[in-house]
Amino acid sequence: MRKALALLTALLAVIMAPIATAAEQKEAPLVLAAASLQESLNAAADAWSARGHPRPRISFAGSSALARQIEAGAQADMFVSADEPWMDELAGRKLLKTGTRVSFLRNTLVLIAPRVSAVKLAVRPNMPLAQALGTGRLAIADPAGVPAGLYAKQALTKLGVWVSVQGKLAPAENVRAALALVSRGAAPLGIVYGTDAKAAPDVKVIGLFPAASHDPISYPVALLASSRNPEAEGFRRFLISTEGKALFHRFGFGTK
CATH class of the missing domain: 3.40.190.10 (Periplasmic binding protein-like II)
Incomplete structure (x- = not known):
């Protein structure tokens, strides 16, 4: 009886192992984001991770520098800009994934x-x-x-x-x-x-x-056309959701 139980336990472990490995192997999306989003976007990444997703990796810099990196072929999944013109430029170069651009934050x-x-x-x-x-x-x-x-x-x-x-x-x-x-x-x-x-x-x-x-301070987010990470779209949707916007409100941002 004990031998049968041990064999069954070992068999279940073998069956379940690929499932655990697959979950662990989900790749975290890489987000390029305006420097002014440091605290708020990190908090959003933490909240998304708490739901069982890989925590997004975030690189912060000036929107202009990030846009130029994307134009130069930077491998990333998402861009969050602190203005519309830099996102417009990337859109004009067909570097954004169609239908994913949303302007969702305001600032002063x-x-x-x-x-x-x-x-x-x-x-x-x-x-x-x-x-x-x-x-x-x-x-x-x-x-x-x-x-x-x-x-x-x-x-x-x-x-x-x-x-x-x-x-x-x-x-x-x-x-x-x-x-x-x-x-x-x-x-x-x-x-x-x-x-x-x-x-x-x-x-x-x-x-x-x-x-x-001055022009309205508007933050758009979009997936990059080169992104193949299925986690990126989920995180984008979370950012523009009611829950995501409420999180940004806590850090002083206005929302659209």
Whole structure:
């Protein structure tokens, strides 16, 4: 009887082994995402993993840098951009999977200073931003292509102060690098997204840029045409679901 039971147990183990191995071998999708999504998208990946899926691997950088990597043939499954134009460019090059692009998040643009700063400055037309900087520089993401920098340039131009500060910039490779300059006190003022400021305890918001001063800050997500990972579509759907959007709300994002 014992021998029969042992044989049955061994047989069941052999039968079940391929199933366990197949589950373990599911490949985690690779997501290329805007730097401003670090906390929120990692939280979403954790929530997706808790449902029994492989935790998505996420590479954060400026949207411009990521789009260029995709154009150069980077092997990834999904792209989440901090603006529409970079996603438009990839769509124009047929690098997105048809029917998977969705614009699902919004953000705001704010002027920040180190938490200990005594600077007070109302964000308005012709504000004395250059004078408030003194001998310091304004930390922004590179306005030559990074979305946060482009939005910042639009806003400063609309408010009539771009010319006065363009020679006093500290351009950074992405919005989180700009945030770090202010957080460390290396720059007296900076322009970042509202969600970035919320994530950094060492900075404070001086003012909010009017929505009409820049293009709407819109985050689209899409699968890449080269993706063959079946897990990627499930994660994309989770991000744009009611539950996914509620998660992003907790980090200060608006949703569409």
